[in-house]
Amino acid sequence: MLFCQKCKVKVSTLTSRCPLCSGPLEKLDDNPLTLSYPPYQNTKYRIVTWFRILSFVVMLAIFVVTLVNLLLTSKIYWFIIVDSCLIYIWLACLITFKIRNRWGLKLFLHALMIIALLIVINAVVEPAESSSPITWALSYGMPIISMTFIALIVIIMLIKRQTRREFMIHLLLLCIIGFVPLILVLFDLVQPIILSIVSASLSYATLLGLVIFANRIVETEIKRKFHI
Amino acid sequence: MDKFVDESRKWYRLDNAAKIYPVVITIKESHVFRVSMTLKEEVNPEILQKAVEMCQNRFPTFYVKMKPGLFWYYFEPNEKKPIVKPEPARICQPIVLHENNNYFFTIYYYQKRISLEVFHGLCDGTGAMEFLKAICFQYLVLQGHQLSPEGLVRTIGEVPTFSETEDSYLRYYTKEKGKPLPTDKSFKIKGTRLAVYGSSVIKGKIDSRAIYQLAKSKNATVTEFLVALLTYSVIQFNDPTEMAKRPISICIPVNMRRHFPSETIRNFALFFHTIYRFKSKDVTFDEVLQDIKQSFKERLTKDDLQKKLNLNVGIEKKFIVRIMPLFLKKIMMKFGYHFFGSRPTTVTISNLGVVRLPESMKPYVEEVEFNLGSGGIPSVAVATYEDYTILSFSRGYYETDLEYHFFKFLTEQGLEVEIQSNLWEQN
Numbered sequence: 111m112l113f114c115q116k117c118k119v120k121v122s123t124l125t126s127r128c129p130l131c132s133g134p135l136e137k138l139d140d141n142p143l144t145l146s147y148p149p150y151q152n153t154k155y156r157i158v159t160w161f162r163i164l165s166f167v168v169m170l171a172i173f174v175v176t177l178v179n180l181l182l183t184s185k186i187y188w189f190i191i192v193d194s195c196l197i198y199i200w201l202a203c204l205i206t207f208k209i210r211n212r213w214g215l216k217l218f219l220h221a222l223m224i225i226a227l228l229i230v231i232n233a234v235v236e237p238a239e240s241s242s243p244i245t246w247a248l249s250y251g252m253p254i255i256s257m258t259f260i261a262l263i264v265i266i267m268l269i270k271r272q273t274r275r276e277f278m279i280h281l282l283l284l285c286i287i288g289f290v291p292l293i294l295v296l297f298d299l300v301q302p303i304i305l306s307i308v309s310a311s312l313s314y315a316t317l318l319g320l321v322i323f324a325n326r327i328v329e330t331e332i333k334r335k336f337h338i
Numbered sequence: 339m340d341k342f343v344d345e346s347r348k349w350y351r352l353d354n355a356a357k358i359y360p361v362v363i364t365i366k367e368s369h370v371f372r373v374s375m376t377l378k379e380e381v382n383p384e385i386l387q388k389a390v391e392m393c394q395n396r397f398p399t400f401y402v403k404m405k406p407g408l409f410w411y412y413f414e415p416n417e418k419k420p421i422v423k424p425e426p427a428r429i430c431q432p433i434v435l436h437e438n439n440n441y442f443f444t445i446y447y448y449q450k451r452i453s454l455e456v457f458h459g460l461c462d463g464t465g466a467m468e469f470l471k472a473i474c475f476q477y478l479v480l481q482g483h484q485l486s487p488e489g490l491v492r493t494i495g496e497v498p499t500f501s502e503t504e505d506s507y508l509r510y511y512t513k514e515k516g517k518p519l520p521t522d523k524s525f526k527i528k529g530t531r532l533a534v535y536g537s538s539v540i541k542g543k544i545d546s547r548a549i550y551q552l553a554k555s556k557n558a559t560v561t562e563f564l565v566a567l568l569t570y571s572v573i574q575f576n577d578p579t580e581m582a583k584r585p586i587s588i589c590i591p592v593n594m595r596r597h598f599p600s601e602t603i604r605n606f607a608l609f610f611h612t613i614y615r616f617k618s619k620d621v622t623f624d625e626v627l628q629d630i631k632q633s634f635k636e637r638l639t640k641d642d643l644q645k646k647l648n649l650n651v652g653i654e655k656k657f658i659v660r661i662m663p664l665f666l667k668k669i670m671m672k673f674g675y676h677f678f679g680s681r682p683t684t685v686t687i688s689n690l691g692v693v694r695l696p697e698s699m700k701p702y703v704e705e706v707e708f709n710l711g712s713g714g715i716p717s718v719a720v721a722t723y724e725d726y727t728i729l730s731f732s733r734g735y736y737e738t739d740l741e742y743h744f745f746k747f748l749t750e751q752g753l754e755v756e757i758q759s760n761l762w763e764q765n
Contacts, residue, residue, distance in 0.1 A: 111756075117742065118749040119542070120756045129540050129759035130742040147539065147760035148448060151427040210436045272417065334349050334414065335407045338660040 111138040122146070161203065168200045187234060194230045198223055213273075214263070214280035221259040221284060225252050248291060249300045253309030256288040260316055274324075278331040281316065288313030350399060350413040354507035354651050355605035356459040360404060360411055361671045363457075365535055366734070367713030368432035373466045373690075373721075374453040375474045376705040381447040382481070387422040389476040390445050396494045397469055399503050399604055400460060403440035406664055416440055425453060428536040429732065429760065430711030433457055445473065450704065452477065458605070463690045463708060463719075464593055465603035468492060471695065478702050488696035501601040507651050510598045516649025517642060519678040524587035525580065525616075526684060527572065527716060529735025537712040537732040538762035540741045542755045543705075544748065546692075546727040552751055556627055561689045562634050564720065564729070565590060566627035568685050569614045571743035573621060581616035588612045588630075589683040590638075593691070594647070597640050608646050610637045611682055623747070685740070686710065686717040693723045700724070716740060736763050 112121040112135040114128035121128060121135055124143040128135055172193045179189035205219050225247075232247035263281045267274040291306030300306050320328050352360075359369045394401045401420065402413035418439035425448035433455070438444055442457035454470040461469070475491045487493045492502075532538060553563035565588050572586050591609045600606050612633035614626065653659060659667070693706045706723035712732035719730045731741045745755050 114757075117746055117757075118755075119745055120754070121758075122756055123758045123761065125759070125761055125764070127764060129757055129761065129763065130738055130745060132738075132764075144449065145761075146541075146758035147429070148425050148427045150760070150762055150765045211440070275414075330349070334405070334412055336409065337351065337407060337412065338409045 111141055112136065112143070113138045161208070164200065164203055168196050171196055190234050191231050194227055198227045212276070213266070214277040217259055217263060217277075218280035218283055221255055221287070224255050225287070228252070228255075245299060248294055249302065250305060253288070253291045253305040256284055256290075257309050257312050260284050260288060260312055264316060275327065275331055278320075278324075278328060279335050281320070282328070285313040285317050288316075348398065348415065350402065350503065351505065352404075352411055352413065352459060353505040353605045354654055355462070355607065357410065357654065358671050358675055359457065359459040361668045362675045363432060364713075365432060368430055368711050369458045370430040370433060370455050370711050371458060371463065371466070371719070372430055372453050372455045372707075372709040372711075373463065373470045374451050374705075374707040374709070375470060375703055376451045376707070377474070377478075378450065378702055378704050380450055381452055381477075383422055383424075383447055385480045386445065386447055386452060386473075386477055389473050389480055390420050390422055392476055392480075392494050393469070393472050396472060396492060396496060396498060397603070398498055400443055400456075400469055402442070402460075403435075404442065404459070409660065409662070409664055409667070411664070420445065422447065424448065425451070427760075428534075429539055429709055430455055430537060443469075451707075460605075461603055462591070462593070462605045462607040463688060464595060464607075465605070467690060467693060467706075467708075468603050471693075474703070475696075475699060478699065483698075483702060485698045486696055488698070490694050490696050491699070499601065502603050504600075504602050505604065506594065506598065506600040506602045506606040507647055509600070510594075510644070510647055511651040511655075512644065512648060513652075514648055515645070516647075516652050517645035519646070519649065522587075522682055523584055524611075524682050524684045525572070525576070525584040526714075527576065527740065529733070529737040531735050532762060533765070535734070536762060537709075537734060537760075538736070538738075539709065539730060539732050539760040540738065540763075541707065541709075541728055541730040541758050542741075542745050542748075543726050543728050543758070544753050544755055546722045546725055548753050549727055549748075552748075552753065556624065558627055558631060559634075560727075561590070561687075561720075562631055563627070564689070564718070565612055565634075565687060566623065566630040567744060567747055568687060568718065568740075569612070569630060570621075570623045570626045571740055571747065572684060573616065573619065573626070574743040575739040578616065578619055586614045586616065586684050587682050588614075589686040591686075591688045592638065592643060594643065597643055608643055608650070610642070610646075612637070683715050686715060687720065688717070689720040691722065693721055695723070738763055 114121060114131065114133055114135055116133045117128055117130045119130065120138065122143065123146045126135065127133065175192045176189045179187065201223055202220065205216055209216055228247040228251035232245045236245065260281065263277050263284065267277050288309045291300050292310040294300045295303050295306055363369055401416050403416040404411050404413055416439065420441045421439060422445045425446040433442060433444060442460050444455050446453040446455060452474055454466055456466050471491045472493065475485060475487065476494060479485055550560055553560045556563060568588055569586050573581065589609050589611050591607045594606045594608055612630050614629055688710060690708045695703060705728065706721050707728050707730060708719040708721035709730045710717040710719045710732055712734045714734060716731065716733040721728055749755055
């Protein structure tokens with residue numbers, strides 16, 4: 111045990127200075143002292159440097175591409191496509207590496223982003239005022255993407271059954287997206303309609319399977335996610 | 339066999355106090371606190387790991403992971419095992435979920451000490467101490483000691499009751515008008531920030547009877563005495579001009595179970611602030627104590643606590659708040675925390691009270707300790723076990739003036755003080 115004459119306190123930590131006043135300490139007895147806590151470490155908290163570099167590069171690239179496009183020609187706005195692709199890459203990295211463990215959410219967001227990217231590219235390549243309003247992003251892109259991701263999630267749920275709850279809500283949301291192309295048929299935005307029918311059918315079959323084979327799990331998951 | 343349809347698994351809504359914590363975690367302010375027990379023998383990590391796993395069914399509200407819903411977060415059972423780890427250098431550091439199997443608590447060991455660091459969203463100090471007592475009890479049983487719980491420890495053979503897992507805020511909520519929370523800015527102690535985020539810890543061990551007698555001699559409770567001493571210590575080393583501008587305000591969490599009977603081991607605490615308006619540097623301790631006692635008398639009443647509870651639960655129950663998507667709630671809560679959380683506080687002091695252990699367990703337990711993490715505001719955590727009271731100061735800067743003046747006053751009053759530190763102030 112040590113003693114500080116200034117503070118009049120005993121000190122039972124292995125140290126040469128008083129923790130209160132930084133003054134010298136006297137030895138009171140020969141009992142061995144230990145560190146009361148693990149030794150100080152100058153812990154550097156991990157800063158995600160690669161993501162900062164990526165963000166900088168993407169933002170700089172967007173600025174340069176936009177500037178070049180607007181300076182060279184003001185008629186074709188190809189910079190929108192390039193910028194959208196850059197933003198997609200940035201968001202994809204953000205979702206893939208910064209969101210941890212939530213695989214259902216990751217897959218759902220990836221599906222949404224790919225659909226959004228296709229719609230943007232489609233809108234730039236074939237503007238709304240063009241002769242044909244039918245868009246390939248909605249006719250082919252959206253049903254194919256929703257079907258692919260529904261199938262992917264169903265396979266994961268069947269293989270890794272203990273994590274099925276993680277995917278339930280996102281599978282339901284993807285099924286809703288799977289119906290969208292068929293609804294767009296009513297507005298003459300989709301042609302041919304075969305893929306939209308297949309997508310809606312797969313969504314319906316998936317929903318039916320969930321309701322019949324996993325009604326309780328769907329019910330409780332909805333209660334959890336939407337409790338107010 | 340793992341059935342596809344599984345009805346048995348429960349989920350928990352976050353209790354009223356817990357709702358804010360997940361939103362306001364930062365690397366500086368972890369909202370993690372620690373309760374520890376120092377045993378009389380070195381800790382065996384393998385046996386400790388086993389003891390922690392065995393407590394799973396007894397404490398279902400701890401063995402959870404947090405998930406976001408559309409409107410609120412919620413807890414669901416965690417299938418993974420909690421990991422027992424050696425104690426890190428930084429006390430009450432933010433819990434890195436992916437390194438902790440998504441658990442919001444961690445059991446640490448260091449020499450003879452077993453520590454539970456827990457995120458405030460799961461429980462308050464009382465709940466955490468109940469959990470730690472059960473783990474240490476189980477650990478000692480696995481070590482081969484013959485122990486009896488004597489009604490003071492929740493053992494793994496018992497079934498958790500509904501009252502243990504309830505949200506007691508909701509139980510005691512009435513529709514009477516709530517009391518507005520304080521928003522006035524308080525005086526803040528300035529200091530040189532530590533080179534790395536963390537808490538510098540200085541703990542003082544004093545004779546519990548001596549501090550009780552000292553408080554009694556001044557017609558005060560131990561908590562009133564300690565709050566007055568903190569206020570007095572702040573006055574001793576700070577700039578009078580600055581102190582004259584804003585009041586010295588000590589934040590004191592109140593264990594609501596003392597006023598509203600409850601068995602819950604989740605959060606059931608509220609806080610109140612004592613306000614001391616600086617008059618002169620020449621003020622005596624007794625004068626400060628009179629003001630603090632008056633603050634306690636006016637602010638720590640059952641009626642006042644009921645109104646605070648009504649306000650907090652009332653906000654949660656508002657229809658517009660309930661249907662607000664989680665991301666909007668997060669913005670609102672961050673804003674609210676800024677105004678009602680740390681702004682009106684100079685120092686926080688939390689007194690866990692007397693920790694009671696079974697007679698058969700006492701020969702194996704040396705010390706019980708309580709620590710609060712320090713964000714920007716210094717904090718003091720107090721726990722009493724057997725003959726000793728341990729006061730643990732945590733702060734995020736180098737200067738030790740508050741602790742120096744605090745313990746100096748106690749030694750001047752004739753108390754023996756034994757100091758331990760994590761020595762961060764010397765680095």
